[in-house]
Amino acid sequence: MIKPMMGNHALSYGALLSRAQVISAYPITPQTQVVELLSEMVADGSLNAKFIKVESEHSAMAACIGAAATGARTFTATSAQGLALMHEMLHWAVGARLPIVLGNINRAMGPPWTVWTEQTDSLSQRDTGWMQIYAADNQEVLDSVILAYKVSEKVLLPSMIVLDAFFLSHTSEPVDVPDQEKVDEFLPPYNPELKLDVNDPHAFGGLTGPGGYMELRYLIQKAHEDALIEIEKAGDEFHKIFGREYKLVETYRTEDAEIIFVALSTVAQTARIAVDSLRKKGIKAGILRIRVFRPFPSETIRNILKNVEKIIVYDRNLSPGRGGIVYHELSAALHHGRLDTPVWGIIGGLGGRDVTPKDIEEMFLMVLKEEKPEREIIWKGLKK
Amino acid sequence: MKYKKEGHYIKFESIEDMPPMAVSFASTLYNKTGSWRSELPIIDYDKCILCMLCWKFCPDAAIDIIDDKPVINYDYCKGCGICAEECPKEGALYMVEEKK
Amino acid sequence: MERTKKVKRLTIPEEELMNPGHLACQGCGATLAMRYALKALGKNTIVTIPACCWSVIDGPFPYSSLKVPVFHTAFATAAITAAGIKAGLSIQGKDDVTVMAWAGDGGTFDIGIQALSSAAEKNEDIIYVCYDNEAYMNTGIQRSSATPYKAWTTTTPTDFPNETFKKDIIEILAAHKIPYIATASVGYPEDLIKKFEKAKRIKGFRFIHIFAPCPVGWKMPPNLTVKVAKLAVQTNIFPLFEVENGIYYRITRKFSKKVPVQEYLKLQGRFKHLTDNDIATIQKSVDLRWEILLEKERQSERYREIVRKYQEEKELATVEK
Numbered sequence: 001m002i003k004p005m006m007g008n009h010a011l012s013y014g015a016l017l018s019r020a021q022v023i024s025a026y027p028i029t030p031q032t033q034v035v036e037l038l039s040e041m042v043a044d045g046s047l048n049a050k051f052i053k054v055e056s057e058h059s060a061m062a063a064c065i066g067a068a069a070t071g072a073r074t075f076t077a078t079s080a081q082g083l084a085l086m087h088e089m090l091h092w093a094v095g096a097r098l099p100i101v102l103g104n105i106n107r108a109m110g111p112p113w114t115v116w117t118e119q120t121d122s123l124s125q126r127d128t129g130w131m132q133i134y135a136a137d138n139q140e141v142l143d144s145v146i147l148a149y150k151v152s153e154k155v156l157l158p159s160m161i162v163l164d165a166f167f168l169s170h171t172s173e174p175v176d177v178p179d180q181e182k183v184d185e186f187l188p189p190y191n192p193e194l195k196l197d198v199n200d201p202h203a204f205g206g207l208t209g210p211g212g213y214m215e216l217r218y219l220i221q222k223a224h225e226d227a228l229i230e231i232e233k234a235g236d237e238f239h240k241i242f243g244r245e246y247k248l249v250e251t252y253r254t255e256d257a258e259i260i261f262v263a264l265s266t267v268a269q270t271a272r273i274a275v276d277s278l279r280k281k282g283i284k285a286g287i288l289r290i291r292v293f294r295p296f297p298s299e300t301i302r303n304i305l306k307n308v309e310k311i312i313v314y315d316r317n318l319s320p321g322r323g324g325i326v327y328h329e330l331s332a333a334l335h336h337g338r339l340d341t342p343v344w345g346i347i348g349g350l351g352g353r354d355v356t357p358k359d360i361e362e363m364f365l366m367v368l369k370e371e372k373p374e375r376e377i378i379w380k381g382l383k384k
Numbered sequence: 385m386k387y388k389k390e391g392h393y394i395k396f397e398s399i400e401d402m403p404p405m406a407v408s409f410a411s412t413l414y415n416k417t418g419s420w421r422s423e424l425p426i427i428d429y430d431k432c433i434l435c436m437l438c439w440k441f442c443p444d445a446a447i448d449i450i451d452d453k454p455v456i457n458y459d460y461c462k463g464c465g466i467c468a469e470e471c472p473k474e475g476a477l478y479m480v481e482e483k484k
Numbered sequence: 485m486e487r488t489k490k491v492k493r494l495t496i497p498e499e500e501l502m503n504p505g506h507l508a509c510q511g512c513g514a515t516l517a518m519r520y521a522l523k524a525l526g527k528n529t530i531v532t533i534p535a536c537c538w539s540v541i542d543g544p545f546p547y548s549s550l551k552v553p554v555f556h557t558a559f560a561t562a563a564i565t566a567a568g569i570k571a572g573l574s575i576q577g578k579d580d581v582t583v584m585a586w587a588g589d590g591g592t593f594d595i596g597i598q599a600l601s602s603a604a605e606k607n608e609d610i611i612y613v614c615y616d617n618e619a620y621m622n623t624g625i626q627r628s629s630a631t632p633y634k635a636w637t638t639t640t641p642t643d644f645p646n647e648t649f650k651k652d653i654i655e656i657l658a659a660h661k662i663p664y665i666a667t668a669s670v671g672y673p674e675d676l677i678k679k680f681e682k683a684k685r686i687k688g689f690r691f692i693h694i695f696a697p698c699p700v701g702w703k704m705p706p707n708l709t710v711k712v713a714k715l716a717v718q719t720n721i722f723p724l725f726e727v728e729n730g731i732y733y734r735i736t737r738k739f740s741k742k743v744p745v746q747e748y749l750k751l752q753g754r755f756k757h758l759t760d761n762d763i764a765t766i767q768k769s770v771d772l773r774w775e776i777l778l779e780k781e782r783q784s785e786r787y788r789e790i791v792r793k794y795q796e797e798k799e800l801a802t803v804e805k
Binding site for chain 3: 387394403406407408409410411412413414415416417420421436440441443444445446449457459460462463464465466468469470479
């Protein structure tokens with residue numbers, strides 16, 4: 001059934017259809033509608049879940065961790081400052097191998113206070129071990145929640161579905177809401193082997209010295225590597241049942257492309273207008289949208305980029321002192337594959353600054369004129 | 385996951401045997417904390433009035449009740465001396481130095 | 485197994501839910517506290533432990549001293565992790581399991597107080613236990629807001645002493661108007677166990693504050709733990725009482741003879757440097773608090789009358805299920 005809905009509500013519907021059992025979240029702009037709708041769904045009985053109201057995001061994640069440890073399916077949502085406040089517990093969820101699903105609305109970090117979109121908040125959590133899926137439209141937001149539970153519960157790693165503030169969170173788009181029966185067919189109940197159970201008592205998270213810790217970390221990395229395969233498998237199964245396709249990345253006109261534009265989320269969709277315009281001018285432009293950022297799909301990315309002449313990586317984020325995060329992750333992946341294709345690392349759109357098709361076209365035209373980038377960081381749209 | 389149990393010990397032969405997260409599969413009975421002590425309690429059963437206060441106050445649960453008597457489990461007794469301190473009967477429970 | 489006539493009946497449950505071989509120091513009061521608590525609560529219990537001595541005591545991976553499920557959690561989160569566990573169990577229909585948060589004074593009075601207040605205010609259906617050894621012991625004896633007046637710790641050495649009195653955590657919890665609060669001491673296991681058994685039967689947020697001496701941190705020989713835990717009560721430094729609904733006070737242990745605080749202080753190296761003036765100050769403050777507590781107990785009957793005016797009789801009848 002097709003309903004117009006904002007990205008935030010797409011998250012709520014994703015949690016509803018996935019039959020989330022325990023929800024705990026703390027309000028923060030621009031996430032509030034996610035939990036407001038979920039509260040209504042719990043109140044009117046359409047969602048059979050416990051809603052734990054908490055006093056901070058750190059506690060919200062702790063509550064989800066406690067519930068997930070008993071074998072319940074859990075959900076939370078946050079943004080920027082809230083995600084940052086949860087940081088310690090994000091690590092905890094991964095170490096405890098709990099398949100929690102979180103919706104993060106990308107919002108720039110303060111100070112100064114801001115509510116507009118930027119991806120630094122989620123990208124700066126990339127070292128915690130959470131899987132990260134960057135959605136580009138609200139349909140993908142809803143579907144990705146369901147997909148995330150499927151994969152998370154298989155590999156025992158938490159996932160975050162990430163969407164742009166306001167461009168997706170508050171913008172209504174038509175979303176095909178899947179049938180509950182079909183979702184149930186795709187996503188069986190969560191049933192972990194190891195959980196808090198008085199009939200089978202275990203202690204979780206006990207002191208581990210240098211003799212054992214490294215192996216546990218290896219197992220987390222291995223789970224991410226397994227996830228690369230499981231995500232594609234889940235995507236195929238989802239495609240068969242629901243007709244929509246989701247993979248590790250999404251490509252647009254890359255088959256014969258000479259310059260490929262790499263980005264996360266809505267910027268990649270905006271770029272399509274630029275690419276179509278460039279193609280009309282005879283420029284072989286293409287787009288690689290990285291959908292799954294963690295685990296980082298190095299092999300897939302190398303395969304798509306191996307024959308191009310030039311690569312643009314657009315970073316709507318900044319790791320101060322280093323530059324664009326996607327640029328650096330991608331460059332390392334290329335280097336491992338011995339690909340010495342020149343990569344232009346462009347930073348822009350910070351703090352919600354708009355990125356237009358014209359901006360993107362200009363980036364392509366700039367790159368056309370240069371043999372290789374002069375600097376590791378190129379700022380686009382900065383006021384002088 | 386599989387793991388080997390050798391007495392009270394858990395052995396992971398390879399990384400494949402390990403659980404995904406740190407989780408317990410056995411009790412702490414492998415850990416014979418009796419090696420910690422520098423003095424040990426002795427019960428004189430002739431004087432013991434079987435009040436069980438020693439059993440009640442042992443922080444290590446290292447005193448068992450066997451045949452209705454308190455019996456110190458020297459494998460685990462850390463020699464803290466609480467039992468001797470709390471024993472109400474003169475001479476029934478006293479600490480002596482551990483001989484190496 | 486038949487008992488001979490000579491053996492006195494055990495005054496606390498016999499079954500052990502804690503194995504020896506755990507990593508506690510000799511004479512650890514916190515261990516006694518857990519041993520007694522689990523005897524009262526039984527096997528149908530799940531415990532969550534934030535960073536504190538018990539994070540280590542329970543044993544390293546892959547071993548556990550306790551015979552109930554344990555979930556280790558981050559320092560500030562005991563109360564809310566417990567609430568999460570309870571919700572997870574509840575949504576799966578396992579409503580009968582007791583969920584217990586087991587935190588030290590650091591994780592209760594200080595870093596954990598935000599989550600504690602949040603869980604208490606919402607009347608989350610958990611038992612929150614603070615075993616109080618009056619400092620951050622696990623990290624090496626640093627001062628907490630539970631550290632008493634002039635007690636030595638590494639961050640309140642004798643030339644930089646602890647000038648503040650112990651934070652009144654009971655009053656803070658009482659202000660949340662939760663169904664049941666109790667203080668307990670490892671020196672009085674029967675009283676402790678009775679309170680846990682009572683707490684187990686109550687729904688809503690229950691808070692139990694256990695006095696748990698630490699021989700290492702308090703600089704005393706390990707065999708004095710129980711004696712000191714008794715003296716704390718006998719001197720009225722740590723009275724044993726209950727608070728129901730945040731306003732009804734009941735003292736559960738009174739003594740005909742008051743023991744001077746000096747008897748308690750002199751056994752502990754952390755008070756060795758106290759001057760006569762300090763001891764007099766402590767005595768005065770203890771006496772004052774005790775008199776006020778007695779008065780609160782007296783007033784409780786008056787409060788019940790007032791509350792009765794505003795409520796139906798049956799609502800007031802009992803907090804028990």
